[in-house]
Amino acid sequence: MLEVSDLACMRGEQQLFSGLSFALKSGELLQVQGENGRGKTTLLRTLCGYIQPSAGDIHWQGKPVQELDEDYFADIIYLGHLNAIKDELTALENLHISSALSGCTINDSIAKSALKRMGLRGRETFPVKLLSQGQRRRVALARLLINKAPLWILDEPLTALDVGAVGLMQEMIGEHLLNSGIVIFTTHQPLEVAGVATRRLTLT
Amino acid sequence: MAINMFKYAAPSTFYGLAGKLIPVFAWPAAILFCIGMYIGFFVAPTDAVQSEAYRIIFIHVPASILSMFLYLIMAGYAALGLIFNTRLSSMMATALAPTGALFAFISLWTGALWGKPMWGAWWVWDARLTSELILLFLYLGFIALQSSIEDPRRADRAGALLAIVGSVNVPIIYFSVKWWNTLHQGSTVKLSGTSMHIAMQQAMFTMFAALWLYAVAITLLRVRSIILERERNTQWVTELVEIKQ
Amino acid sequence: MNKLSLPGLLGLVIRRDLMLAMRRRADVLTTLIFFVIVVSLFPLAVGSEMDLLRKMAPGVVWVAALLASMLSLGRMFSADYLDGTLEQMLLVPQSLSILVLGKIMSHWMLSGLPLVLMSPVLGLQFDMSGQALLILVFSLLIGTPVLSMIGAFGAALTLGLRGGGVLVALLVLPLCIPVLIFGTGAVIAVTSGVSPASNLSLLGAFLLMSLLFTPWVSAQALRISME
Numbered sequence: 001m002l003e004v005s006d007l008a009c010m011r012g013e014q015q016l017f018s019g020l021s022f023a024l025k026s027g028e029l030l031q032v033q034g035e036n037g038r039g040k041t042t043l044l045r046t047l048c049g050y051i052q053p054s055a056g057d058i059h060w061q062g063k064p065v066q067e068l069d070e071d072y073f074a075d076i077i078y079l080g081h082l083n084a085i086k087d088e089l090t091a092l093e094n095l096h097i098s099s100a101l102s103g104c105t106i107n108d109s110i111a112k113s114a115l116k117r118m119g120l121r122g123r124e125t126f127p128v129k130l131l132s133q134g135q136r137r138r139v140a141l142a143r144l145l146i147n148k149a150p151l152w153i154l155d156e157p158l159t160a161l162d163v164g165a166v167g168l169m170q171e172m173i174g175e176h177l178l179n180s181g182i183v184i185f186t187t188h189q190p191l192e193v194a195g196v197a198t199r200r201l202t203l204t
Numbered sequence: 205m206a207i208n209m210f211k212y213a214a215p216s217t218f219y220g221l222a223g224k225l226i227p228v229f230a231w232p233a234a235i236l237f238c239i240g241m242y243i244g245f246f247v248a249p250t251d252a253v254q255s256e257a258y259r260i261i262f263i264h265v266p267a268s269i270l271s272m273f274l275y276l277i278m279a280g281y282a283a284l285g286l287i288f289n290t291r292l293s294s295m296m297a298t299a300l301a302p303t304g305a306l307f308a309f310i311s312l313w314t315g316a317l318w319g320k321p322m323w324g325a326w327w328v329w330d331a332r333l334t335s336e337l338i339l340l341f342l343y344l345g346f347i348a349l350q351s352s353i354e355d356p357r358r359a360d361r362a363g364a365l366l367a368i369v370g371s372v373n374v375p376i377i378y379f380s381v382k383w384w385n386t387l388h389q390g391s392t393v394k395l396s397g398t399s400m401h402i403a404m405q406q407a408m409f410t411m412f413a414a415l416w417l418y419a420v421a422i423t424l425l426r427v428r429s430i431i432l433e434r435e436r437n438t439q440w441v442t443e444l445v446e447i448k449q
Numbered sequence: 450m451n452k453l454s455l456p457g458l459l460g461l462v463i464r465r466d467l468m469l470a471m472r473r474r475a476d477v478l479t480t481l482i483f484f485v486i487v488v489s490l491f492p493l494a495v496g497s498e499m500d501l502l503r504k505m506a507p508g509v510v511w512v513a514a515l516l517a518s519m520l521s522l523g524r525m526f527s528a529d530y531l532d533g534t535l536e537q538m539l540l541v542p543q544s545l546s547i548l549v550l551g552k553i554m555s556h557w558m559l560s561g562l563p564l565v566l567m568s569p570v571l572g573l574q575f576d577m578s579g580q581a582l583l584i585l586v587f588s589l590l591i592g593t594p595v596l597s598m599i600g601a602f603g604a605a606l607t608l609g610l611r612g613g614g615v616l617v618a619l620l621v622l623p624l625c626i627p628v629l630i631f632g633t634g635a636v637i638a639v640t641s642g643v644s645p646a647s648n649l650s651l652l653g654a655f656l657l658m659s660l661l662f663t664p665w666v667s668a669q670a671l672r673i674s675m676e
Contacts, residue, residue: 050676070542073540076540078536080533081533084532084534084536089472101453101461102537102540103453103542103543105453
């Protein structure tokens, strides 16, 4: 359960938004909308804990996020604009490292099946720099299949994805919601999950 | 006089208070400076060992002490800003830095002016002068860091962390330099004996007070301009008489 | 969910960084080559009179180590910052300080340790005695990790800023001066026939203090820079 009350954020000396309040339960999907520069990415990053809000609180499972600290981090996955993968390493190596860092050590077969689902079978052992943009994005997204964290915070997850991958992404989000996950996202492309009503939050 | 501390913690109210306080510090500073210089250069007797050249210490010593003192105050304000998230504290730290750096520079320069007639060299690697040089580098680092960061929040907080780490290091640096100085048998810049003539003490103290008052006045002036720049988009600034003209 | 233990996290970060460095071997070598070149510049600049060189040797080697260390700082965080992996590290469900310590340790292994190993060779160019060489290596062994740690703090503060390497150097070099003083002091002591013990133990104290504080302070600096 994510509860946000009276959240306000500044960038530089300007107030981006204020008085923001909402609550999300398991299985809920929230889209953050607004024009460019209105603070969508800032809101997402504030929810992750990168940015201290200028006012308001964020509560996860009833406790304030500052108190939970590392326990809160264990429960979130953040996907930003950058892929967060190392070009010099292979897709497999990248997955091993990112999973271990986020608290779930995996073996090769789990990693391979995740990459297979992402459509990268046969490319697991290439250094990532040999892959295309879209393929690299898929490697980045493979984390979502391995990490069991309930709260997904996705900033424009569909960037650089082709139609097939977009469909896959929507499927993955749907499955995650069925598994009692929560997903918050922003997007410039249409993103709909079958059978789920998307809540929308507009920043003005 | 009960001042409501929190009222003046907001940049908007502090701006007005600072403006009123500047002349309260600036005028006494100017007067004391003149008195101090007069005593130091005309009233105080000629030193037995160092003759007339020593008089530069009336600027050198207060400048040195203040440069160190101001660094600690700057670090203190910066720490307050970091811990309590008060913007005004961080602005004060930013406002103090150039003055502290100036005093460090003056200390070095007057040290050189003193050294030349004494030892024939424009610079001596005395422990105190060397530490003063390093202090100047610490100030310049703080100023450089803050000017390279565009986001004012990040600039405040990064500067604060640097200032705090710097102030923890200052005693370590001073101790190391002192040790290094004894190892290499460097010269020591000293006053002639510990007992100073009364006029010398008066001059020293007056100049110290003058420089301190000057530091307060100029910092208040600087912080006002920082406030204006940082708050330029707020209503109270756009409504100020100075801006409307 | 099986969170890594703290030593496990440390080991993972170090392994990762070493693995990455192995695939970009040129980076590691350039620091070493810079070190050698800078040291070799001094005899060219001041003449080859052996007495003078012998006296200058500890200072020259130490200053060169300091500069080489500064140069390599860019590598500590910026690659990870640019591809987004650093961002993810801020979200690990464990102590960020330990993670930063891991990065510092791998940085030292790749830039500090090679300098330590190279220094006897360079010391010979300056006709240093065997005893002096030994103490030089020892002082660098204790001192270069401290340089890496102070450097990490500077690198974390200046993440992503223009002015890059020069700004970090301006911030970090004054803080490194005590290490420089006692590092060279140890060698000078032994060449004057005095025990280097007090210098070395002070260096050891610096090492301990930095181990205690710099990972945490650098982690705070990272969070500030990544806001």
